Amino acid sequence: MIVSRRSRFDSVLHASRWVVFVAVALLVNFPVLSTILTSFKTNADINAYPPKWIFEPTLEHYRAVLASPNIDYSHYIMNSIVIATVGTIFAIVLTLPAAYAMARQRVGSSWLLPLITNLRALPLIIFAIPFYFMYKQVGLLDTRLGLALIACVINIPIALVLFVGFVQDVPRELDDAAKIDGASMWKTLWHVVLPLSRPVMLAVFLLSFIYSWNEFLFGLILTTKSAVPVTVGATFFVTSRGIEWGPTAAAMTIGILPPLILGLFAYPYIGKSMLAGAVKG
Amino acid sequence: MSNATSFEMKERAAARVLLVPLCLFMAALLGFPTLINLWYSFSDVSFQNMIGSFVGLDNYAAALSNPKMWQALGFSLKFAVICTTLQVVAALVLVFILHPLLAKRPWMTAILMLPMMVSPALMGVMYRLILNEFTGPIPVYLEMMGYGVNFLGRGNIYKTVVAIEVLQWTPFAFLILLTARQTISYELEEAAAVDGATGFRSTLHILLPMMKPALVIVVFVRFIDSFRVFDHIYVLTGGGPGNLTTSISIYIYKLFFVQNTLGEAVAVSILLLMMSLALIVAAMRLVVRRN
Numbered sequence: 001m002i003v004s005r006r007s008r009f010d011s012v013l014h015a016s017r018w019v020v021f022v023a024v025a026l027l028v029n030f031p032v033l034s035t036i037l038t039s040f041k042t043n044a045d046i047n048a049y050p051p052k053w054i055f056e057p058t059l060e061h062y063r064a065v066l067a068s069p070n071i072d073y074s075h076y077i078m079n080s081i082v083i084a085t086v087g088t089i090f091a092i093v094l095t096l097p098a099a100y101a102m103a104r105q106r107v108g109s110s111w112l113l114p115l116i117t118n119l120r121a122l123p124l125i126i127f128a129i130p131f132y133f134m135y136k137q138v139g140l141l142d143t144r145l146g147l148a149l150i151a152c153v154i155n156i157p158i159a160l161v162l163f164v165g166f167v168q169d170v171p172r173e174l175d176d177a178a179k180i181d182g183a184s185m186w187k188t189l190w191h192v193v194l195p196l197s198r199p200v201m202l203a204v205f206l207l208s209f210i211y212s213w214n215e216f217l218f219g220l221i222l223t224t225k226s227a228v229p230v231t232v233g234a235t236f237f238v239t240s241r242g243i244e245w246g247p248t249a250a251a252m253t254i255g256i257l258p259p260l261i262l263g264l265f266a267y268p269y270i271g272k273s274m275l276a277g278a279v280k281g
Numbered sequence: 282m283s284n285a286t287s288f289e290m291k292e293r294a295a296a297r298v299l300l301v302p303l304c305l306f307m308a309a310l311l312g313f314p315t316l317i318n319l320w321y322s323f324s325d326v327s328f329q330n331m332i333g334s335f336v337g338l339d340n341y342a343a344a345l346s347n348p349k350m351w352q353a354l355g356f357s358l359k360f361a362v363i364c365t366t367l368q369v370v371a372a373l374v375l376v377f378i379l380h381p382l383l384a385k386r387p388w389m390t391a392i393l394m395l396p397m398m399v400s401p402a403l404m405g406v407m408y409r410l411i412l413n414e415f416t417g418p419i420p421v422y423l424e425m426m427g428y429g430v431n432f433l434g435r436g437n438i439y440k441t442v443v444a445i446e447v448l449q450w451t452p453f454a455f456l457i458l459l460t461a462r463q464t465i466s467y468e469l470e471e472a473a474a475v476d477g478a479t480g481f482r483s484t485l486h487i488l489l490p491m492m493k494p495a496l497v498i499v500v501f502v503r504f505i506d507s508f509r510v511f512d513h514i515y516v517l518t519g520g521g522p523g524n525l526t527t528s529i530s531i532y533i534y535k536l537f538f539v540q541n542t543l544g545e546a547v548a549v550s551i552l553l554l555m556m557s558l559a560l561i562v563a564a565m566r567l568v569v570r571r572n
Contacts, residue, residue: 017382021389024375028396028448031407034418050425051418094306097299105296112300118561123509125530126550129537130314133331153310185295214400216512231400235516238406252407256399263398264391271460274498
């Protein structure tokens with residue numbers, strides 16, 4: 001008797017957990033869901049009252065967006081891809097050797113590591129004005145390289161934290177064996193650490209790419225035409241000619257999809273990087 | 282001097298070389314701009330005169346005596362406090378409800394994590410679409426149920442920008458707290474559960490303290506992030522109507538790019554830098570003392 005009442009209670013509890021999950025998942029993802037659906041609707045379906053959830057999908061808005069005469073959206077997509085990729089590679093090249101030095105020889109781990117990890121807490125607007133003038137002087141305004149450098153700055157803290165954690169987990173014996181064979185530090189880094197770093201490299205790449213892709217403020221301030229990233233370019237659809245629902249929704253969908261897909265694989269590392277930064281920082 | 286120590290010293294010297302590229306890069310791209318900023322804050326810089334000449338504390342005086350600066354600062358502080366509280370409480374409750382469900386189903390966690398992968402700027406635009414008074418699905422459904430709500434109107438806009446921030450970033454708080462919750466060992470949970478008489482409460486008394494470091498991080502990160510909010514508010518309202526939703530970041534942007542009062546913009550940004558540093562140092566102290 002008691003057992004069965006208990007198990008009934010458990011199954012009700014279990015079911016209510018599912019209800020909560022579905023409700024929360026729908027609530028937080030509603031804008032994304034609704035926008036993606038809208039992007040595949042014909043104009044008639046978009047204006048239907050009440051809103052339609054089942055309809056025959058169309059690709060006309062995607063064609064319109066990519067062929068738009070006023071807004072060169074495919075160019076903006078390319079900008080974002082280049083900026084995020086280059087910024088990510090820069091960040092990896094700069095932080096992996098430094099992380100090795102910090103974790104193994106403990107040089108800079110007491111001041112440089114906390115200094116850099118805390119940088120991600122600063123409001124970025126503080127640097128917007130000097131960057132504007134600096135870039136104007138050296139001709140980096142409205143260039144992909146200019147935004148890639150900023151993407152790199154933004155990604156350095158998270159890359160460093162993840163790499164330091166990774167090097168700490170590499171068994172010291174591997175380094176020592178290489179050392180006995182007479183390998184220099186660079187060689188050890190190249191032949192021992194780098195091949196082992198593939199999983200953490202993937203994590204850093206995914207997170208950096210997502211953060212760079214989603215950056216908006218510097219894109220807004222430092223670009224006007226040729227280096228406009230997707231996040232800024234997508235807003236042109238709203239402001240330039242009222243709201244054209246279909247094309248805007250299609251542009252949004254294109255703009256959010258890459259990080260959304262990468263995020264499915266990357267999210268566990270976000271938890272890890274945050275907790276690691278706090279314990280070691 | 283023994284061979285071993287000279288070898289070690291050589292090692293350390295080699296290791297320092299590995300830090301050089303990173304240090305140079307950060308000095309060039311963050312140190313240098315900060316110095317420029319500092320100089321600009323004491324000068325009458327403008328788009329025409331990019332070097333400027335020394336004007337003492339004029340910019341700071343102008344910045345501090347502008348009531349709009351205090352209004353924007355107040356907005357950001359209040360926004361950060363409200364959003365952080367709502368996010369952390371919601372995330373904590375959800376962790377306790379959903380943890381048993383998610384433990385062996387990572388794909389379900391992934392679904393909840395999707396909002397934080399979306400660019401906040403694009404999230405803002407998407408809400409602008411779905412909250413549109415005439416064609417947005419949410420107002421339309423509410424209308425069908427007899428509630429006419431204008432989410433983007435003057436009366437509701439504050440609640441709307443808060444709600445968007447909370448809905449997008451509660452998943453982040455949830456993820457960190459869930460990660461912390463999942464590292465608590467099964468034995469410990471069992472030990473807590475054996476104490477059946479007080480069930481739920483004893484679980485809270487044992488689990489919550491163990492999640493405290495993660496809680497501190499979440500509060501800190503979310504507070505800072507909400508405090509510096511720019512993207513979704515900018516695309517949704519541009520800081521308006523009036524200055525109703527002007528955060529400190531949007532305020533600096535407007536001073537710089539809209540009103541062309543460069544010196545004042547720089548002065549406010551230096552003040553913001555100092556406030557942020559004070560906050561970071563305080564938080565670091567808190568964490569270090571805990572360890």
